[in-house]
Each structure stands twice: as C-alpha cells, then as structure tokens.
Amino acid sequence: MPNRVLVADDLSAEGIRILREAGLEVDVKVGLPPDALADLIGDYDALAVRSATKVTAKLLERAARLKVVGRAGVGVDNVDLDAATRRGVVVMNTPGGSSVTVAELTVAHILALARHVAQATASVKGGKWEKKRFQGRELAGKTLGVVGIGNIGSIVVNRCRAFGMRAVAYDPFISADAAARLGVTPVTLDELWAQADVVSLHVPLTEQTRNLVSADVLRRLRPGALLVNCARGGLVDEAALAEALAEGRLGGAAFDVFEKEPPAPDHPLLRSERFICTPHIGASTEEAQAAVAVGIAEQLAAYLARGEVKNAVNLPAVSPEALERVGPYLELALRLGSLAAQLGLGLGGVEEVKVEFAGELASAPQRPLTARVLRGLFQHFLEEPVNEVSAPAVARDRGIAVREERSADAEDYVSLLTVRLRGQAREVVVSGTVFGRKEPRVVRVNQFRLAAEPEGDLVICENDDAPGVVGNLGVALGEAGVNIARIALARADDRSAAFCLLNVDSPPGPELLERLRRLPHVRSVRVARI
Numbered sequence: 187m188p189n190r191v192l193v194a195d196d197l198s199a200e201g202i203r204i205l206r207e208a209g210l211e212v213d214v215k216v217g218l219p220p221d222a223l224a225d226l227i228g229d230y231d232a233l234a235v236r237s238a239t240k241v242t243a244k245l246l247e248r249a250a251r252l253k254v255v256g257r258a259g260v261g262v263d264n265v266d267l268d269a270a271t272r273r274g275v276v277v278m279n280t281p282g283g284s285s286v287t288v289a290e291l292t293v294a295h296i297l298a299l300a301r302h303v304a305q306a307t308a309s310v311k312g313g314k315w316e317k318k319r320f321q322g323r324e325l326a327g328k329t330l331g332v333v334g335i336g337n338i339g340s341i342v343v344n345r346c347r348a349f350g351m352r353a354v355a356y357d358p359f360i361s362a363d364a365a366a367r368l369g370v371t372p373v374t375l376d377e378l379w380a381q382a383d384v385v386s387l388h389v390p391l392t393e394q395t396r397n398l399v400s401a402d403v404l405r406r407l408r409p410g411a412l413l414v415n416c417a418r419g420g421l422v423d424e425a426a427l428a429e430a431l432a433e434g435r436l437g438g439a440a441f442d443v444f445e446k447e448p449p450a451p452d453h454p455l456l457r458s459e460r461f462i463c464t465p466h467i468g469a470s471t472e473e474a475q476a477a478v479a480v481g482i483a484e485q486l487a488a489y490l491a492r493g494e495v496k497n498a499v500n501l502p503a504v505s506p507e508a509l510e511r512v513g514p515y516l517e518l519a520l521r522l523g524s525l526a527a528q529l530g531l532g533l534g535g536v537e538e539v540k541v542e543f544a545g546e547l548a549s550a551p552q553r554p555l556t557a558r559v560l561r562g563l564f565q566h567f568l569e570e571p572v573n574e575v576s577a578p579a580v581a582r583d584r585g586i587a588v589r590e591e592r593s594a595d596a597e598d599y600v601s602l603l604t605v606r607l608r609g610q611a612r613e614v615v616v617s618g619t620v621f622g623r624k625e626p627r628v629v630r631v632n633q634f635r636l637a638a639e640p641e642g643d644l645v646i647c648e649n650d651d652a653p654g655v656v657g658n659l660g661v662a663l664g665e666a667g668v669n670i671a672r673i674a675l676a677r678a679d680d681r682s683a684a685f686c687l688l689n690v691d692s693p694p695g696p697e698l699l700e701r702l703r704r705l706p707h708v709r710s711v712r713v714a715r716i
Contacts, residue, residue: 189490190229190251194218195236197258201479205234208487224248232256232486235264243269254278254489256482259469260570262499271500278485278497281570282337283478284469289341291468292416295440296346296384299412300325304462323437326350331382332370333398334417335360336568339388340368346384354381359527359536359567361585362610372535379403384412388569391418393643393693393715394528395567400696401426410437416468417569419443428454431461442468499573511550518603518618518626519555521640521716523562525628526605526616528714529646533609538587539563542604545596552590559605560588599629631676634685638674643693644714650707651677651684658705663690666698683709 193214227249234256257279301322335357343353355370365372399422438460488494560577596602604617617630628638649655672689702711
C-alpha cells in the first residue's frame with residue numbers, strides 16, 4: 187500500500203507534483219474544520235500544513251498511521267510538538283526558505299524611510315506636489331546597525347553594503363573572524379545604539395529581547411535615526427516609539443510586525459507621519475511560498491521513501507541505546523546551554539564552547555548532549571529556529587569552536603555536565619547534574635557552588651558577602667508583587683563575593699530590576715528564563 191499524504195493547507199502545484207512523482211498517494215483537502223480533519227487523519231501517513239491548520243494533541247490521538255508532519259514554513263507554533271514526539275511523529279519545517287524575501291522587505295523599508303516613499307505617494311494621490319517636504323537622505327556613507335546577524339540579518343548587511351553603507355552588528359554568539367567574513371564590525375549594544383544611522387532588528391522574541399528597544403534606548407539613538415523591525419512584534423516599546431516619533435527625535439520607523447496583530451485602529455504609531463508599516467508580509471512572495479512548498483514536499487518524499495530526515499524540529503538525535511544512558515541528561519544539557527547563553531551576553535563574542543563530561547557521563551555518548559547544549563545556547567538569540575541537527579553547523583558557521591572533554595572525576599556527584607563559554611572579555615561556567623534521574627539541578631555558576639532548579643523565570647544576583655542582601659531582595663520583590671518560589675544561595679570560598687539564584691513566579695519589569703540593582707551591596711542583577 188502506498189504511503190498517503192494529506193495536504194491540509196495551500197501548497198503550490200509544484201509541491202503536489204513532487205509528492206505524486208515520488209509514488210505517494212496525495213489528497214488535497216484545504217480548509218477542513220477540525221472535526222472533519224480528525225475524522226480523516228487516521229487514514230494518512232503524512233500531513234502537510236502551513237500555518238492555518240492546527241495539529242493539536244487531540245488531532246494526533248486520531249492519527250493512528252501518521253509518521254510525519256511537514257510544515258511549509260519556519261514556525262511550528264501550530265503543531266503540538268510534545269504530543270507529536272510522544273506519539274513518535276516526526277515534525278519537519280523549512281527554515282531559510284524565506285530568508286531572502288524577509289531581508290528584501292527589510293531593505294525596502296529602509297529605502298522607503300530614507301526617501302519618504304509611502305508619504306510622498308499618499309501626497310501625490312491627494313492632489314499635492316510637495317517636492318521640498320519630502321527631501322530625503324542617501325544611504326551611502328551611513329552606518330547600518332544590525333541586531334542579530336543570522337541568515338536574514340547577514341543578507342540585509344550584504345544588500346546594504348552594496349549601497350555603500352558601513353555595517354556594525356551586535357550578536358553575542360559570533361566570533362570576530364566570522365563577523366569579518368560577513369563584512370560587519372562587532373560592537374556592543376550600547377555602541378550600536380550610539381553609532382547606527384539605521385537600526386534593523388533580527389532576533390527572536392524572548393524575555394531578554396522583549397522591549398529591547400525601550401524608551402531609554404530610543405533616547406540614546408542618534409538624532410534622525412531610522413528603526414526597522416521585520417522580525418518579531420514586541421521587540422520595540424511601541425508606545426515609547428510613538429512618543430519619540432512625535433517629538434521628532436527619530437527620522438522614522440518601519441514595522442512589518444506588531445506586538446498585537448492586527449494593531450488597533452487607534453494605535454498611536456498609525457497616526458505618525460514618520461511611521462510606515464506592512465501587514466506581516468515578510469515571507470509573502472511567490473518565490474518564497476513556492477520554495478517552502480517544494481522544500482517540504484521533497485523532505486516528506488525523502489522521509490517516507492528512504493527514511494531520510496531533514497529539518498526535524500523534534501527528532502532526538504539519539505539511538506535507543508544511547509537514549510537509555512544519556513536520556514535523563516538531555517533536558518539538563520538544554521537548560522545549561524540556555525542558562526550559559528543568558529549569563530554570557532557580555533562576553534564580547536563567544537569564541538569557544540567547551541562541554542565537559544565527568545563521572546559516568548565520561549563513558550556515555552556525548553554528541554547528543556553537546557548538540558542539546560548548542561541548541562540551548564542559540565535558541566535565545568537567533569531569529570531562525572535551531573535544533574539538534576542544525577546547531578553544530580550554526581556554531582561552525584559563526585566561527586565558534588566546540589570542544590568536548592572527559593574526566594573520571596565528577597567531584598561529589600555520580601555524573602557532572604559542565605558548559606564553558608569563552609569570549610573575548612571573559613568566561614562563563616555552569617555545571618549541572620540530575621537528582622534521582624529526573625530532576626535537573628545547576629550546581630555551579632562560575633565560582634559559586636549551589637543547588638538550583640533551572641526552570642521558569644530566574645533572578646540572578648551577585649553581591650558582597652554582607653548581611654541583609656537577601657532580605658532586601660525579598661522585600662523589593664514582594665512589594666512589587668513578585669513571588670519567590672525557591673532560592674539558592676552560595677558564597678565564594680574566600681568570602682569575597684556571594685550569589686543567589688531566585689525562582690520567581692513572574693519576571694520583574696525594568697523599573698523593578700533597576701531598583702534591585704541599586705540595593706546596598708548588590709553588584710549585578712540579571713534575569714533569565716529557562
């Protein structure tokens with residue numbers, strides 16, 4: 187019996203042709219209600235979707251034959267990955283298929299802002315001829331500041347350098363050599379805000395990047411600077427941006443994405459003459475849509491015919507034998523990578539990642555754990571999704587050396603996993619183990635030894651080893667309505683410093699963070715989300 191594929195969302199004719207020429211039986215049923223889709227899904231081996239169809243746990247329960255779900259596009263928010271993984275269903279996507287398209291829209295927005303294209307068009311259509319009003323500026327000789335230099339950001343740099351622009355970039359996870367190959371100068375965020383004539387955002391939305399462009403940042407941008415966001419809504423404080431535009435501090439801003447979509451008709455940005463926008467059409471070109479359709483069709487055909495896996499977002503890169511040995515440490519590796527990344531944002535560019543395996547882990551398969559560490563490391567700052575298969579290649583492309591080291595000595599633990607990030611400025615070290623084969627614990631952060639649960643929202647504080655610090659932190663958080671769920675304390679062996687990691691029920695906002703940083707004897711406070 188041939189494998190059967192159900193195409194539940196629009197897929198190009200070329201994609202359908204590829205599936206059928208591979209000998210697959212293909213049914214195209216677009217726009218089915220959830221109940222109707224559930225009634226049919228049990229007869230299919232593969233499901234091809236875009237963003238409209240929701241692949242829920244309830245639907246997967248009815249999918250007795252289903253082997254693979256193919257998402258024609260990057261995001262897989264419409265697929266319940268946990269439920270699919272539990273049922274052994276591989277979920278694939280097509281990352282990179284729309285990178286050029288999104289980058290081109292970004293450049294289009296930059297050009298439109300520099301030359302007032304949208305506003306001038308509306309003026310002429312309104313019967314006016316206002317040449318002096320729409321005097322623009324050249325991009326040649328200006329500085330482009332790119333936040334995040336992944337696939338899309340690097341293409342934007344390439345296109346803008348052709349205009350004669352100089353490019354600077356903030357990306358904590360790229361080496362100086364890799365940045366030089368891309369034609370950008372690595373800088374800190376503060377340096378980027380101060381230098382850039384045009385700022386373009388290319389990072390995911392996380393707790394660390396939410397309102398990345400805040401009211402304070404907007405005040406620090408160069409007068410007349412242009413701001414473009416074709417990445418994710420929520421990266422910019424939209425109310426603060428509307429105020430900055432109204433005051434004339436910025437030359438203009440352009441969005442393809444908003445925090446809430448569609449924006450309300452009375453959204454203050456929509457009233458600004460210095461603001462232009464598009465309705466989240468970054469990936470909406472014929473070429474990009476065709477590319478992702480062809481890509482997912484080829485991936486589904488290869489998987490069903492030969493078992494080849496490409497761009498799987500939930501397939502553990504671990505054999506059953508290896509899984510038996512390292513399974514409990516896979517989640518720990520992901521969390522340690524994530525925590526190290528968030529602690530290492532000030533490293534000045536990561537140059538090396540060292541993963542150390544001690545105790546029983548020293549004789550276990552290490553590649554799956556290293557891949558998990560790298561996935562955790564990159565997932566907070568790359569606009570493009572990263573999984574265990576792609577993470578090693580991402581590190582290689584970014585000029586980051588990845589090393590593994592084994593040791594029989596696990597200190598006081600049966601097994602110990604350590605992640606070291608080395609940058610131009612300093613090193614970050616985090617270690618962890620698993621209690622009872624199922625409870626991940628962080629047992630070291632740099633020089634401090636502790637036992638902390640790497641889960642949820644974290645407040646991380648380094649301070650003088652003096653009385654009252656923990657009490658002051660608790661009072662400040664409590665007065666702001668932030669509940670402390672757990673707390674782990676540590677001090678340096680020579681009592682030169684102390685450290686605490688607090689699990690909190692909700693993340694502290696910017697004002698509360700500043701209050702915490704001003705408390706007596708506090709040296710630094712940062713937040714993380716695991």
